[in-house]
Amino acid sequence: MTGTPLLETRALTKEFRGFRAVSEVDLTVARGTVHALVGPNGAGKTTLFNLLTGFLSPTSGAVVFDGQDITGKAPEQIAPLGIARSFQITSLFEAMTLREHLELALASPTGMGKQWWRSVSRMATFKDRAMELLEQVGLADRAGAPASSLAYGQKRALELAIAMALDPKLLLLDEPTAGMGIEDIDRTIALVKRLAAGRTVVFVDHNMHVVGSLADTVTVLQSGQVLAEGPYEQVRADERVITAYLGAAHE
Numbered sequence: 001m002t003g004t005p006l007l008e009t010r011a012l013t014k015e016f017r018g019f020r021a022v023s024e025v026d027l028t029v030a031r032g033t034v035h036a037l038v039g040p041n042g043a044g045k046t047t048l049f050n051l052l053t054g055f056l057s058p059t060s061g062a063v064v065f066d067g068q069d070i071t072g073k074a075p076e077q078i079a080p081l082g083i084a085r086s087f088q089i090t091s092l093f094e095a096m097t098l099r100e101h102l103e104l105a106l107a108s109p110t111g112m113g114k115q116w117w118r119s120v121s122r123m124a125t126f127k128d129r130a131m132e133l134l135e136q137v138g139l140a141d142r143a144g145a146p147a148s149s150l151a152y153g154q155k156r157a158l159e160l161a162i163a164m165a166l167d168p169k170l171l172l173l174d175e176p177t178a179g180m181g182i183e184d185i186d187r188t189i190a191l192v193k194r195l196a197a198g199r200t201v202v203f204v205d206h207n208m209h210v211v212g213s214l215a216d217t218v219t220v221l222q223s224g225q226v227l228a229e230g231p232y233e234q235v236r237a238d239e240r241v242i243t244a245y246l247g248a249a250h251e
Ligand SMILES: Nc1ncnc2c1ncn2[C@@H]1O[C@H](COP(=O)(O)OP(=O)(O)OP(=O)(O)O)[C@@H](O)[C@H]1O
Pocket: 016, 020, 021, 039, 040, 041, 042, 043, 044, 045, 046, 047, 048
């Protein structure tokens, strides 16, 4: 199935009490690419992410992942198929160490997560993989430290490592650089590039430097609809996109 897209949405629509937050969206994400979703506030990006990961059910339309119709499936059914997601806000356990976070994430897909306190010795089997993941995101030297001791950018990096624990085919990143200063932003760009090797990534970000540095393809949403799609340079020069952003900035 290498020729088929990894992810497709077909006329995907979500209404909230008659208001269309996502409207007839046809999205195609090719395997092995990095795909950005951009658009002014309220364009429907987060709603679309929630539809892809099962946190919301569509009003109509379909989501096809790796050739399988996953429309309306629950998050716990979708995640094991190979879709992992990071969130806009940090969701860490402050007192747990970095390594424990990874061990718990690694144990969850095996079903051990629910009874991990009985399986402390078996958790040791996840130690090596946990350390590899921390290595990947540059946090191996902090493995034994509690999450509370991390700086903001490091917390976001830890969350990326947790999302990678599933070894997902598709990694969805919701504003990976939100709230970061320029140094952390550049570090995150480099990190996402490393994690994207041999994988497919869809991300939302408002920072055009991030979008231009990472994305092979950019989809611009406005009022729940696809306004433009293509390589960054092409989309950036698109009159409709410029007008949409200027309009939003003006408002
Ligand atoms: N649960 C909900 N009930 C009602 N309206 C909602 C709900 N969730 C989102 N909306 C509306 O749907 C529209 C799209 O919202 P969404 O959060 O998806 O936009 P966004 O592109 O992610 O915006 P931002 O860049 O600000 O995060 C907005 O008008 C929002 O108010």
